[in-house]
Amino acid sequence: MRFLSAxxxxxxxxxxxxxxxxxxxxxxxxxxxxxxxxxEGVLFIGDSTAAKVYAVETHEKTDASKGALKVxxxxxxxxxxxxxxxxxxxxADVKVNPASGxxxxxxRRGSGPSAAAVILTVARNGKISEFGxxxxxxxxxxxxxATDKNRAEAITSLGFANGKLIIAGLANEEFASTLRIxxxxxxxxxxxxxxxxxxxxHGKYETQAPVRTFTTYKIGDAEHxxxxxxxxxxxxxxxxxxxSGNKVTGTTIAELGNRNRPLDMIVYKKDGKDxxxxxxxxxxxxxxxxxxxxxxxxxxxxxxxxxxxKYETIEGWxxxxxxxxxxxxxxxxLIDDKKTMTLTSVELP
Amino acid sequence: MFLSLLVxxxxxxxxxxxxxxxxxxxxxxxxxxxxxxxxxxxxAAALRVxxxxxxxxxxxxxxxxxDGTLKFEPRFPFAPGVKYRAILTVDGRxxxxxxxxxxxxxxxxxxxxxxxxxxxIAENTLRFYIHFSKPMARGDIYKHISxxxxxxxxxxxxxxxxxxxxxxxxxxxxxxxxxxxxxxxxEVKPRIDLGPTLEEGKTFxxxxxxxxxxxxxxxxxxxxxxxxxxxxxxxxxxxxxxxxLAAPKAGGRDPLKLGFGxxxxxxxxxxxxxVEDAAGKPIEGTITLARNESEWSFAPVRAWPAGKLALxxxxxxxxxxxxxxxxxxxxxxxxxxxKPVDAATSVTRSFVVK
Numbered sequence: 001m002r003f004l005s006a007x008x009x010x011x012x013x014x015x016x017x018x019x020x021x022x023x024x025x026x027x028x029x030x031x032x033x034x035x036x037x038x039x040e041g042v043l044f045i046g047d048s049t050a051a052k053v054y055a056v057e058t059h060e061k062t063d064a065s066k067g068a069l070k071v072x073x074x075x076x077x078x079x080x081x082x083x084x085x086x087x088x089x090x091x092a093d094v095k096v097n098p099a100s101g102x103x104x105x106x107x108r109r110g111s112g113p114s115a116a117a118v119i120l121t122v123a124r125n126g127k128i129s130e131f132g133x134x135x136x137x138x139x140x141x142x143x144x145x146a147t148d149k150n151r152a153e154a155i156t157s158l159g160f161a162n163g164k165l166i167i168a169g170l171a172n173e174e175f176a177s178t179l180r181i182x183x184x185x186x187x188x189x190x191x192x193x194x195x196x197x198x199x200x201x202h203g204k205y206e207t208q209a210p211v212r213t214f215t216t217y218k219i220g221d222a223e224h225x226x227x228x229x230x231x232x233x234x235x236x237x238x239x240x241x242x243x244s245g246n247k248v249t250g251t252t253i254a255e256l257g258n259r260n261r262p263l264d265m266i267v268y269k270k271d272g273k274d275x276x277x278x279x280x281x282x283x284x285x286x287x288x289x290x291x292x293x294x295x296x297x298x299x300x301x302x303x304x305x306x307x308x309x310k311y312e313t314i315e316g317w318x319x320x321x322x323x324x325x326x327x328x329x330x331x332x333x334l335i336d337d338k339k340t341m342t343l344t345s346v347e348l349p
Numbered sequence: 350m351f352l353s354l355l356v357x358x359x360x361x362x363x364x365x366x367x368x369x370x371x372x373x374x375x376x377x378x379x380x381x382x383x384x385x386x387x388x389x390x391x392x393a394a395a396l397r398v399x400x401x402x403x404x405x406x407x408x409x410x411x412x413x414x415x416d417g418t419l420k421f422e423p424r425f426p427f428a429p430g431v432k433y434r435a436i437l438t439v440d441g442r443x444x445x446x447x448x449x450x451x452x453x454x455x456x457x458x459x460x461x462x463x464x465x466x467x468x469x470i471a472e473n474t475l476r477f478y479i480h481f482s483k484p485m486a487r488g489d490i491y492k493h494i495s496x497x498x499x500x501x502x503x504x505x506x507x508x509x510x511x512x513x514x515x516x517x518x519x520x521x522x523x524x525x526x527x528x529x530x531x532x533x534x535x536e537v538k539p540r541i542d543l544g545p546t547l548e549e550g551k552t553f554x555x556x557x558x559x560x561x562x563x564x565x566x567x568x569x570x571x572x573x574x575x576x577x578x579x580x581x582x583x584x585x586x587x588x589x590x591x592x593x594l595a596a597p598k599a600g601g602r603d604p605l606k607l608g609f610g611x612x613x614x615x616x617x618x619x620x621x622x623x624v625e626d627a628a629g630k631p632i633e634g635t636i637t638l639a640r641n642e643s644e645w646s647f648a649p650v651r652a653w654p655a656g657k658l659a660l661x662x663x664x665x666x667x668x669x670x671x672x673x674x675x676x677x678x679x680x681x682x683x684x685x686x687x688k689p690v691d692a693a694t695s696v697t698r699s700f701v702v703k
Contacts, residue, residue, distance in 0.1 A: 033514050049519055080399065080406025084428050090488050092513070109425055111486035112564020113521040116425050130409060130424070150523065150616055154514035172516035172525040173616040175475060175671045175678075261511060281511075321513075 022185065027054055027133040029117040032106040033092045036158035036165070038184065041099030043131075044165055045106070045119065046155030051144070053158065053167060055184060057137040060100035067124045068345045069103065069332060075341040077128060078120065082109045091341065094322040094334045103324075103332055103343065104131065122343060139186045143169070160184070161216035161223040161239045168211040168227070179211055181242045215265040217276065219293065226253075226276060226293065228262030234278075236293060253293060254311070266325050268348050277314075277331065277349070279323050285314040287349055314349050367435050367446035372427060375435045375446075377419040384414065384439075395439060396421050401432040401447055408433075429453060430566065458483040458563045460573035463555065464615035465669045467641035472549045473533050473582040475671040475678070477526040478615055479557060484521040484564045493561040494526065499576065500551035508546050521564060525616075533670075534679060547579045583611060583670045586677045589662050589698050599655035599702045604637070604646035607660075612642040614667045621663040624649075625697075627656050642669075659699045 027045075034046035045054040071077065075086040082089065093106040103122040108115050119131040143153060150173070157168040167180040214227035216239060223239040234254040261281035267290070268275055274290025288311040322334035326345050335342045364379030377396055384392075392412040396419050399407055409424035419437075427433060429452040437444045462480040479494075496508040509526045516525035531539035532546040547553060557573040593608035605624060615638065624632045624647055634649040664674040671678035674696060 048514065076403055077406050080403045081409045082425055083398075083400065083408045083423055083433070084425075084431060085400070086403075088428075090513075108488075110428070110564075111488045111562075113484045113519065114564070115487070118425075148620065149520075150518045151620070152517065152519055154512065154516060156512070156514055170512065170514065170516065172518065172523075173614065174665045174667055175527070175530075 022139040032117040034155045034158045035093045035095040035106050038160045048155045053141045055139045069124050071126045071343040074343045096324045157213045170210045217267045264323050279320045285317040286311045369448050372450050375421040377437045397436045401434045457570035459570045463575045469578040469580045471583040472547050473670045480523050486562045493558040495556045497554045587674045596700045604648040607645040609643050615642050621666040623661045625659045653702045659697045663695045
């Protein structure tokens with residue numbers, strides 16, 4: 001008992017977001033900071049400025065896109081399309097529609113408060129198009145404090161598992177974590193449960209820390225969230241237990257150490273085994289064995305460097321800022337070397 | 350016969366004009382009659398608008414033809430200061446028109462305040478707010494901000510949590526910086542390896558470089574520096590029962606005054622403490638902070654009613670170190686506070702106005 005490894009999760013607020021059923025209409029994004037898909041090709045769009053998450057039907061056909069992908073000077077091309085220099089283009093997220101294989105980009109044009117938000121698609125032949133938001137079937141969830149003058153919440157990551165949308169956010173005022181879980185389709189009176197995540201991984205102290213990025217991963221029959229925190233630990237907790245009234249125990253599985261800014265994560269299967277890939281500001285791409293995620297009992301003592309699960313660093317993948325699974329054997333990665341951006345498919349290691 | 354018809358239909362190059370109407374729409378006139386019968390794709394191929402230094406990619410937009418004028422409206426408005434080129438290709442002949450919208454003249458912005466405002470701040474300070482006089486540019490902000498350890502004469506390496514989302518207000522006039530929490534929390538690896546970012550007893554300077562531009566691309570008027578001493582860590586929960594409270598007199602509009610005993614978060618304290626009347630309805634008024642966010646006063650819009658009133662304090666109110674109402678930033682699991690799990694989101698403290 002000297003050092004505790006448990007994470008304590010308690011469901012805090014019964015209703016902190018309001019949703020409405022799908023309707024046909026046009027969307028005007030105020031910002032876009034995160035994207036996600038469910039397996040049927042519904043695109044979830046996190047609009048931090050509007051404090052909303054939209055769910056949009058893409059109606060894309062299965063396997064519309066196949067083959068390798070490489071787009072060089074992506075930011076210049078997008079800048080050319082949107083009418084601004086490449087430096088005024090920011091790509092907040094890259095996600096692949098699992099229903100079609102098309103790559104979606106969350107793009108900001110400009111840097112002032114009136115900067116535009118746009119969703120672009122990239123086909124395997126490199127053709128970039130706008131994903132139009134006029135006359136689409138969509139539904140929406142409002143996050144709290146949408147109208148407060150100063151308080152805003154950056155939606156840092158979106159994910160989908162067990163029929164539920166998971167929203168990770170970081171507020172510009174209070175630090176306490178806000179992870180929200182909402183069933184999809186958003187019902188008439190659907191409400192997202194806000195989950196407080198106490199972080200007790202470090203030994204005797206625990207805090208309510210925000211999740212930086214996460215992915216979902218099946219361990220046995222249970223979907224889990226594998227999440228990276230702002231203070232660098234990697235943790236897992238079961239999605240099924242994130243319900244009102246439950247007290248959930250999760251586990252810290254690795255400490256990443258200083259200078260490690262977790263950027264993005266995916267899970268994939270290779271040669272019958274599961275792996276997690278994490279893009280990271282300091283260590284490049286980390287590859288973590290799923291077996292050790294499933295069996296790791298958590299860090300229970302003060303830890304040496306690279307403690308917890310075993311991982312390897314994938315050489316040759318430099319400056320990767322975004323990644324997503326393209327198909328069973330490939331990932332798509334966004335490389336930003338601060339001069340130019342490249343979007344390319346790579347074989348999963 | 351066929352030849353002469355071609356000549357007749359060919360464009361008169363002298364008659365073709367390209368212009369930008371109201372800085373919004375590119376218009377081509379003097380086109381040959383045959384243009385009417387062409388398709389949308391043909392129009393799009395004939396009139397392209399590009400960035401002058403990136404001519405390979407055409408701007409997204411809409412083409413229309415009416416009364417002999419081919420128009421192109423860009424998907425997003427033309428940006429001031431960017432050099433565009435309209436290229437019209439008719440019968441293999443190219444006409445171009447370069448244009449740049451003038452940038453609006455704007456006064457350079459400046460830093461108006463940094464919170465915490467005190468000259469001495471806690472070693473485990475979690476959050477700074479930087480306020481600007483006008484909306485600033487987002488994206489890549491961390492290169493403009495530095496933290497220097499003046500006592501040891503060295504720059505602090507990666508002092509802030511660098512989030513690509515950046516924590517702005519909607520008007521982009523205030524940005525939040527978080528000190529890397531891995532350097533604040535005890536027993537996490539970054540702190541074990543490197544120690545805390547701010548060190549008690551030492552002097553630091555937070556600098557905002559002049560290179561930071563506003564939303565229109567104009568740099569700040571001047572660099573801004575805030576020098577402060579670092580004091581003891583604050584690991585105590587906020588306890589509203591310990592606040593000093595000076596109740597105003599009924600019938601007047603003198604402010605209600607609170608003394609927190611320590612500085613609280615400058616952003617949260619403006620919206621998470623409200624004053625309620627006997628029926629629990631919020632009373633309208635103006636909040637003023639003093640003494641480095643450790644004092645709060647509330648001047649009502651209408652005169653104070655007599656009777657029992659209450660302060661409502663949301664439990665997610667924090668101080669500069671992330672300690673909350675009834676709950677410190679770090680809960681010591683080995684010394685449980687013994688409080689039952691409390692689902693309430695706020696606490697109240699009543700006072701009497703006579």
